Amino acid sequence: MTSLAEPSAAESTTASPAWRPLLGLAEGADPAEWGRIRATQIHAGRQFVLFLLAANLVGAALIVMLFAHATPTLMLGGWAAVTIVVAVAAAMRRLATPKAADGYATVADLRGAVGEGVALAAVWSVPALMFGAQPGSAAAYGMWMVLSLLMTATAIAMAPLALATMAFLGLLGTIVGIRLAVAGDVVAASTTVLFTVLLVIACLNRARSLVMIRAAQMALGERDETVSLLLREFEESGADWLWETDAARRVVKASPRFAFACGLDPLAINGMPFLQVLAGPTWESGNFSAGLRLLAEKLKARDSFRDLRLPVHVKGEERWWEIAASPRFDERGSFCGFRGVGSDVTEQRASADKINRMARFDTLTGLPNRLQVNETLVRAMAEAEKWGSRCGFMMIDLDRFKAVNDTLGHPIGDRLLSRVSERLSQLMGDSAMCGRLGGDEFAVVIRDARDAHAVEALAHRIIETLSHPYEVDQHTLHVGASVGLAIGPRDGRTAEMLIRSADLALYRAKDAGRGVYRAYEPQLHVQAEERRVLEMALRKAIENNEMYLAYQPVVDAGTGGLTGFEALLRWTHPKLGAISPAKFIPLAEEARLIGPIGEWVLRTACAEAAQWPSHIRVAVNASPDQLQNPGFVSEVVSALAHSGLSPERLELEVTESVFMHEGLGATRTLERVLDLGVRLSLDDFGTGYSSLGYLSRTRFSSIKIDRSFVQAASKGVREAIAIIRAVVALAKSLEMATTAEGVETEAEHQMVQDLGCTKVQGYYFGRPLPVEEARTLANRWDEARAAA
Incomplete structure (x- = not known):
């Protein structure tokens, strides 16, 4: 069924029929629609077939009468016989087509009529060419009159079959015009050609009108079918009903379905106020819903409305209705009530409420x-x-x-x-x-x-x-x-x-x-803006060469000899100045920038350590995010290969937070790094989620004691001293070294040495040094070591 929202093919044809499909020279845009139109054309041609046959027979008889004395009998009789045969054959072929106009016909069916037109034109051209009538004679005049009447009759009878009619008229008119022109009667020849053209135009207009009428009938039929279907669906649906009120807003002509929907008797509902029917138990209390109040305003103002939803009470149950209506006026323009439709949308509303709840x-x-x-x-x-x-x-x-x-x-x-x-x-x-x-x-x-x-x-x-x-x-x-x-x-x-x-x-x-x-x-916004600006600057810090490494010495607790350096990342922004690692390192981890920064630190530290004496190591901090990256091992291999640093001179420092999410692969990454020969140190032990299990399962070479324990122990805090002793004892049992961080005085150095720490790191032995000073210090210790 054609959609009401879009024009059908029939409607398009009504507006402007295409000439090629109309003549049968091409298929239409909608083959089914044009098949029905062609069937109508063929049927229309069938209706005048007897009239056309009679015209051919009468014309043949008149020609015989005109030329009976001037033309040999055999020739004249033979022509008449052939003409009758062709006319009868064409008529029989037309009568063989379907009697009904509501079928379908193909393009070939329409083109088949062209042969009939050509055959008739051929036999009717013979008198003009062969019967020897002299121009201006009574016989010639009579013959032209007979041919004119025949052409007119054909244009009338065969107009629906436009292509066949054009073939007949065009061929016969051309032959007659040429014959007159050759005989020297130019005026008659021109008149014949003009007469032929007018007949062709009239034929085409009649054919076009027929197609437009048929297309309009088909469009109306489709509309009628659509309306009938909608009405049938409306009548068969038990969820919709019609309602009507009079000028006083009382129910009139209540249908059984409307009464059933209201839970009332069909006879009792007539004459009741429409608002009372919908209000139900709330009519007496006046506690009306917002929807009912809006409906009352619409009815009072005599305004049309649609999609108005309101709750109604039917047999003690609340239902939701959706109603629409328009005011009615009589022939004098007087208001006489409302007529509208209604639907029970309780289920739809429940579904909408459920969807709304799921969304919220x-x-x-x-x-x-x-x-x-x-x-x-x-x-x-x-x-x-x-x-x-x-x-x-x-x-x-x-x-x-x-x-x-x-x-x-x-x-x-x-x-x-x-x-x-x-x-x-x-x-x-x-x-x-x-x-x-x-x-x-x-x-x-x-x-x-x-x-x-x-x-x-x-x-x-x-x-x-x-x-x-x-x-x-x-x-x-x-x-x-x-x-x-x-x-x-x-x-x-x-x-x-x-x-x-x-x-x-x-x-x-x-x-x-x-x-x-x-x-x-309020300052939190300032801090947040500072973090945003800092993050933007951090993203460009490496490529702008704003970051550098400082190296803090790590010495033997007993001899004080230099054993290595810890590479510490520093950042100096051209506008913001020196930025504390405690501020930008957490920001880098949060912004997912620690990976590329850590890789740069690793490469730079290895390249610098390769220039130091062979017994001096470099320690590099590795964040948990780096260790969770499957490509971290490749980064370590690449840094060692490009720098030429031997793996045992590189020490990676990790914190206990690495082991909080063992399932993320950090432990496996550390094992692969250890297999390269790289040393591993556990930094800040005791300050986080310490686990002795990881110490026994991971091959650490040393444990670093956080400076907070060192500072507390130097003040005589018994718990801090006990923790340091316990860590040292644990490290010795596992064959690990211990490094005390944050040693700033001779007393602290002596204390951690007495407690058994093997290495010391802190301001007492040196602050983090620029790369040139660290290189000089390493060479000086190497010379002193060689001299000793």
């Missing part, structure tokens, strides 16, 4: 998702702005959640998130709503945050409640929470700005050691 609620926890949190915050900010009040926004990040996911798997992590969401929901009061932003991030929107103490107390309760242990699938899990708070509109005039402020406060809470709450402060 987190499927895992059931909490509002990021979209609804944002919408709620926007409304809270608008209310705060309107009433001069305050609203609050908290961002919550779970501490140590990633370790749960990495060690126990995502299913356990998902169940843990569900438990967290349950605890959060229980903490929310009437003015607060919590939601999940994604991952292990949650948020709380506080609609009324005028009481700063209450807001702060809520933040502390959240941290305390979420930090209690969780029992999940026989696992006891410990996670904490960090909270960042922003107050609107003080900390942000828009929802986006307030979220950004809370995010900065959360970042500050994480920096403070996690498990704490921090409120937004």
